[in-house]
Amino acid sequence: MDRECFRYDILSELFNIGMGKAADMLSEIVQKRIALQIPKIIIPETESGEQLGDQFSGFFDAALMVSTISFTNSLTGKANLVFPADKIKKFVALCSGEGSLAPEDTAFTDVDFDVIREIGNILLNCILGELGNLINIQLNYDLPQVAVYNRIDFNKDLDGEKNHSFMILFVTFLIDDTEIEGAVIIDLMVESFQELFRLLDGIEAGL
Amino acid sequence: MDTVTHEVLDHLNLGILIVDEKLKILFQNRFMLRFIKRHSEDRKCGSLPELIPGFNSPYFQISLMDALEQGHSLFFSAAMHEKLIDSREKYNIRVTRFMEEDQKRLLLEFTEVTDSFERIRQLRESISQLRLLNQELKQKEKAIQSLAYYDQLTGVANRALFYELAEKFLRAAERNHEVLGLMFIDVDNFKQINDTYGHEAGDKVLVQVAGILTAATRRNDVVARYGGDEFLILLPQINAPDNYKIVVSKILQAKRDAIVCNGISVEICLSVGVSFYPQDGDSIDQLIVKADRAMYIAKKQEGDNWYYPAENI
Numbered sequence: 001m002d003r004e005c006f007r008y009d010i011l012s013e014l015f016n017i018g019m020g021k022a023a024d025m026l027s028e029i030v031q032k033r034i035a036l037q038i039p040k041i042i043i044p045e046t047e048s049g050e051q052l053g054d055q056f057s058g059f060f061d062a063a064l065m066v067s068t069i070s071f072t073n074s075l076t077g078k079a080n081l082v083f084p085a086d087k088i089k090k091f092v093a094l095c096s097g098e099g100s101l102a103p104e105d106t107a108f109t110d111v112d113f114d115v116i117r118e119i120g121n122i123l124l125n126c127i128l129g130e131l132g133n134l135i136n137i138q139l140n141y142d143l144p145q146v147a148v149y150n151r152i153d154f155n156k157d158l159d160g161e162k163n164h165s166f167m168i169l170f171v172t173f174l175i176d177d178t179e180i181e182g183a184v185i186i187d188l189m190v191e192s193f194q195e196l197f198r199l200l201d202g203i204e205a206g207l
Numbered sequence: 208m209d210t211v212t213h214e215v216l217d218h219l220n221l222g223i224l225i226v227d228e229k230l231k232i233l234f235q236n237r238f239m240l241r242f243i244k245r246h247s248e249d250r251k252c253g254s255l256p257e258l259i260p261g262f263n264s265p266y267f268q269i270s271l272m273d274a275l276e277q278g279h280s281l282f283f284s285a286a287m288h289e290k291l292i293d294s295r296e297k298y299n300i301r302v303t304r305f306m307e308e309d310q311k312r313l314l315l316e317f318t319e320v321t322d323s324f325e326r327i328r329q330l331r332e333s334i335s336q337l338r339l340l341n342q343e344l345k346q347k348e349k350a351i352q353s354l355a356y357y358d359q360l361t362g363v364a365n366r367a368l369f370y371e372l373a374e375k376f377l378r379a380a381e382r383n384h385e386v387l388g389l390m391f392i393d394v395d396n397f398k399q400i401n402d403t404y405g406h407e408a409g410d411k412v413l414v415q416v417a418g419i420l421t422a423a424t425r426r427n428d429v430v431a432r433y434g435g436d437e438f439l440i441l442l443p444q445i446n447a448p449d450n451y452k453i454v455v456s457k458i459l460q461a462k463r464d465a466i467v468c469n470g471i472s473v474e475i476c477l478s479v480g481v482s483f484y485p486q487d488g489d490s491i492d493q494l495i496v497k498a499d500r501a502m503y504i505a506k507k508q509e510g511d512n513w514y515y516p517a518e519n520i
C-alpha cells in the first residue's frame with residue numbers, strides 16, 4: 001500500500017474512533033442523539049505555498065470561536081476545535097437544553113464559553129487520547145483555552161506559524177435534526193509532525 | 208496537610224475536594240459543607256458519589272477514571288450538568304490529577320457561577336423587553352411616517368410625499384430620457400355637495416375619489432391629495448404617448464356613486480387635466496400649472512368627466 005494512503009487511512013480510523021467516543025459522551029450528557037462525522041482529513045502541503053486559511057474559504061467566513069489545548073511531551077503542538085461564532089448560540093442552546101433562542105440573543109456569555117470549553121475538552125481529549133494510545137506516547141496538556149477570533153486574524157495566526165505542520169478535520173455535529181459544522185485543526189511542530197509519521201510508519205512495518 | 212494550608216483552603220471562595228483512586232474523599236474544605244445538607248457541620252469524609260450522587264453516572268465514572276489514569280484535566284460546565292448538583296446554586300467543576308508520593312489523587316474545584324447565570328437570565332429578560340420596545344417604536348415610527356406623508360382622510364400620499372417622489376421621478380425621467388405624466392383631477396360641484404349634504408358627505412366623496420384613482424393607476428403611479436378636492440397623479444415611465452389614456456379611461460369608467468348619508472347617493476363627476484415632461488415643462492411646478500390649466504379647460508369646455516391634454520392648450 002502507498003505509504004501516504006496508509007498514513008491517511010490510519011489517521012482517519014484513529015480520528016473516527018476518537019470522534020465516536022466523544023459523540024457517545026456528548027450524547028449521554030445532553031440526553032440527545034449526537035453523531036459526529038468527519039468527511040475528510042486534509043494535510044496541507046507546506047511547500048505548495050498555499051495559505052492555510054484558504055482551506056477554510058467557504059466554511060468559515062466570519063468570526064470563530066476556538067477552543068485550544070496545547071500539548072507537550074512526546075509531541076508538541078496545539079489542538080483547536082473551531083466553530084463559526086454565529087452557530088455557537090444554537091449549539092450551546094442544543095447542548096445545554098436551553099430551548100429556543102431570541103434572534104437578538106447574539107452576545108457571548110460566560111456560559112457559552114464554559115460549554116465550548118467542556119465540549120473542546122471532551123472532543124480534543126478523545127482525539128489526543130486515541131492518538132496517544134495508538135502510537136503509545138504520553139501527551140501532557142491542560143484544559144482548553146476558549147477565545148473568539150476574527151477569521152482573518154485566525155488565518156493570519158495560523159499562516160504566521162513557522163516550522164509548523166497542520167492536520168485539518170472538518171467535523172459535522174448532528175444533534176437531533178440540526179447540523180453544525182466545525183473543524184479540528186491539529187497544529188504540530190515540524191519535528192513532532194515527522195515523529196508522528198515515523199511512529200505511524202512503525203505501525204505499518206509491524207503489520 | 209499542615210494547619211496553615213488547611214486554614215487557607217478553608218478560606219477560599221471555591222469548593223476544594225481531594226479524592227483518591229477509589230473516589231474516596233480525603234479532604235474537603237469548608238465551602239464544600241454546603242453540599243452536605245443533612246449534617247451541616249459534619250465534615251466526615253465519604254466518597255464523591257455519596258456526596259454528589261450525580262457522579263455515579265457512567266460518563267463521570269469513565270471521565271474521572273480516565274483523568275486518574277491519563278492525567279488529563281477535565282472541565283464540567285454548570286450549563287451542561289445542571290442537574291449534577293441538587294442545589295439552586297450553579298457550579299463549574301474543574302478536575303486535575305496530582306500525585307501524592309506514589310498515589311494518584313484528583314483535585315476537584317467547584318466554582319460558583321450562579322451570578323453568571325443570574326446575569327444572563329437578566330440579560331435575556333432585558334433583551335426580550337428591548338425587543339418589545341423596539342417593536343413598539345417601529346410601529347410608532349410607522350404611524351408618525353404615515354402622519355407626515357399620507358393624507359389622513361383618504362390614505363393617499365399628501366403634498367409633502369408627492370413633491371418628494373415627483374422630484375425623484377423627474378430626475379429619473381431626465382436621466383433615462385423618459386416621459387413623465389402628471390394628472391390634475393378636480394371633483395366637480397364639490398362645494399355644492401358640501402353645502403347640500405354637509406362636510407361629512409364631502410369627506411365620503413373624497414375617500415371614494417381616492418379609491419377610484421388608486422384603482423385606475425398602475426402600481427408605480429402615485430396618487431396624491433393636493434388639497435381640498437384636488438388630486439394629482441404622477442405617471443412615470445410612459446413609453447407611448449397615449450398610454451396615459453388607459454388610466455384616464457379607467458377613471459372615467461369607474462363606478463361613480465358615493466353613498467353620502469341616509470342612503471342618498473351622489474354621482475361623482477371628475478375633470479382631468481394632463482401635462483407631460485419634457486414637452487410641457489422641466490419642473491414639477493410647471494407641469495402642475497399646465498395640468499391645472501388643462502383641467503380647467505376640460506371642466507369648462509368638455510363638461511364633466513373629461514380631460515384635456517396640455518399640449519392642446
